[in-house]
Amino acid sequence: MSFPIDIREQAGVRTLHFGSDWIQGAMRIARPWRLELDYTREMMASLLLRDAARFPRNVLLIGLGAASLTKFIYRHYPLTELTVVEIEPRVVAAARQFFKLPEDASRLNIVIADGSQYIANHDKTYDLILVDGFDANARPGELNRxxxxxxxxxxxxxxxxLVVNLLGRSRGYQSSLERIKTSFDQRALAFPSCDSGNVIAIATTGEKIEIALNELKKQAHELKAKTDLNLLPTLVRLEQAKSCAGGILTI
Incomplete structure (x- = not known):
């Protein structure tokens, strides 16, 4: 890859760019473990959907960026093993130099590889897979097939x-969501688009998820107390978008 990697700072926030104004990741310098961008917080809504005592133990992240998701899970879920697949070694170097990516081989395995090839060639399974991989032109390529x-x-x-960051481009994200639904027996939904234009899709396996919105809000309060992550705005938007028929989120 030949794109330049730019690091910028403004108002106490450091951002990662691939040769354009498009933000590939961000970190508030005074609070490096915080999830600064809306869509990264939204991706963590998956933590509300399974038993918090056991979930997640093994996480695969495809696309490192500024390491925001990686650092959040690493800090707040000390029993969790993380594998991060990043295609561009310079992104890993930038994350270590500028975004406080931890070096801990016992819990954090950084792999330089193409995400689609990695997942095809390795048979390890995970509780949670987070996909947030784009090229310099904000295209996911094979990661959206x-x-x-x-x-x-x-x-x-x-x-x-499975949690996927889909960009709400002009042509929309519906075709991407349909591919995910096809792969997961229709057990997938997209959260209402957040202010950045990102759309987060979630797909599930195993036991059907049926959680009352009030219970989700209770869990969100507990998660905020534990990690300072506030998912209540996400739940409000879910409610407003009528994604919870009868007050119950079903996936």
């Missing part, structure tokens, strides 16, 4: 969850 989503399904443990 049916074979990749089917492979993700095969690499999830029972009761596993």
């Amino acid at each position: 049916l074979p990749f989503y089917r492979m993700c399904r095969a690499r999830l443990n029972n009761n596993g969850i």
